[in-house]
Amino acid sequence: MSRFLDSLFKGNTKKRIVILAPLLLIFAAIAVYSMFTPLLTSNETVVNSVQIGTSYEYKAVITPNILYPNGGTVDAGDTIFKKITTAIPLDIKSTIVADQEVVAKGTYEVELLIKANDLWERSFPLDEKRSFDLKGTELSIIDGTFTIDLNKMNRFITQVEEETGIKPSQYVFEVTPNIIGEIQFGGQEKNIDLGDKLIFDYMYDELVLSSEKAFTSVNTFSSVETISNAFFGLPIEQTRIVSTIISILLLLFILITIKNVTPIRNKSTALQSDKINKKYSNRIIQVSQKVSDAQKTIISMYSFKSILKIADEKELPIFCHKMYGDGNAVYFIVDGDYVYDYETVKSTVTTSTEKVSGSEKAYADG
Known part of the structure; x- marks a missing residue:
């Protein structure tokens, strides 16, 4: 039981819902069954x-x-x-x-x-x-x-x-x-x-x-x-109360889990950009817009450390442009026809080359 609870609370959102949804259906069915079952049964002889x-x-x-x-x-x-x-x-x-x-x-x-x-x-x-x-x-x-x-x-x-x-x-x-x-x-x-x-x-x-x-x-x-009716040894009256309470708690837990999925993710990315800006404030230049990439080759990095490494090697400044109002930002370095950038909003790792608005954009890991 302790291992089950530990995996439940430490697991990801999808795993929690997969585990809790069937439990909710089971306890809700028990609650409905107990509601329509009389507390007492009379046997006439x-x-x-x-x-x-x-x-x-x-x-x-x-x-x-x-x-x-x-x-x-x-x-x-x-x-x-x-x-x-x-x-x-x-x-x-x-x-x-x-x-x-x-x-x-x-x-x-x-x-x-x-x-x-x-x-x-x-x-x-x-x-x-x-x-x-x-x-x-x-x-x-x-x-x-x-x-x-x-x-x-x-x-x-x-x-x-x-x-x-x-x-x-x-x-x-x-x-x-x-x-x-x-x-x-x-x-x-x-x-x-x-x-x-x-x-x-x-x-x-x-x-x-x-x-x-x-x-x-x-x-x-x-x-x-x-005779008092029972469900697996538990009196119907208690079965009604217990199954109803558990069903309500499971439903609330699922709703809270679903509701908090997006805010938690946004909060984590927002904190990431704030942390970067605070730690490297003397090396980051805030700009109101990103450099035009019409004739540039964009190379996107998977981590901010890659941006730091390139900036140190080429002795170039790091620019920061907050693209969204929720705290997400893009950090980039301009090196001639190349632009190296890292967006805190990125959450997937991809290796490909595609053309965006007439320019080439490559994803690489520094």
Whole structure:
């Protein structure tokens, strides 16, 4: 790690950016991932399943007739003949079966509801309201026989039709075990919600079963386990903070590095010309412009020491012309048709000969 940091801070600008840019992308991706990842995850596990069921069995109490000379209570199919039937006994069983022991509390009341299309409806209790408080895995809420007095219902419907003068085309008989209560388990409560109804279509001369005779619903009790999400062992909340801070620092470092590339280079060249002028002020003559090179051969040197060497050998003065406002300067010596110069702005080493504006210019190392 220490070697990596040492190479990072001592390396050149390009090397720094090449190293830091991928790191920035990685930590930025981690920051975005952590932002969209919830801090907590809830795992729900079913710990107890409760099955609530209701079943109906019914018969018909009939008067002696050609089909049943002795009359009495007989098994009834899906169709009951009104003219020979006086009552309908119903065996209703409502049970609760659970995987684990539960407590069931509440009340129930079995009723018969007569509906005349959308015109009117009337409720008739088939038994008094009862309460229950049970505990176990197999609970019996309702287990009894309830009787529909069909003669009574026929008389009631006939009287309504006579008094109102309205005769609907069809009536509906609904037998409903109204259970109101809750099931308790592990500190949780679930309402007992039964929509089970035994339904008959009441027509002119018959009752026809139009519903199922058994109903089942399932209710579950669950435990919820909350888990803190993590990224490679680090909690998501801390991952957000750390990755965001590192991403910001890396971005700032890259921006500062890019921003300071040019100023640092200019500062170094400017300091170079100031240093030369200060050290050799008695040998340098400042001029406002460079000598015309229309008919001169320009020989550019790679260092100021080369200019000094030539000036000493030929006993010639050194001229200085500041070409730019940022401190860069050109130092040159005029020797007949030759001009030897050194520009502090130069940063590459080249060996070639080219013509510039009609004159020859050569690069050489003194």
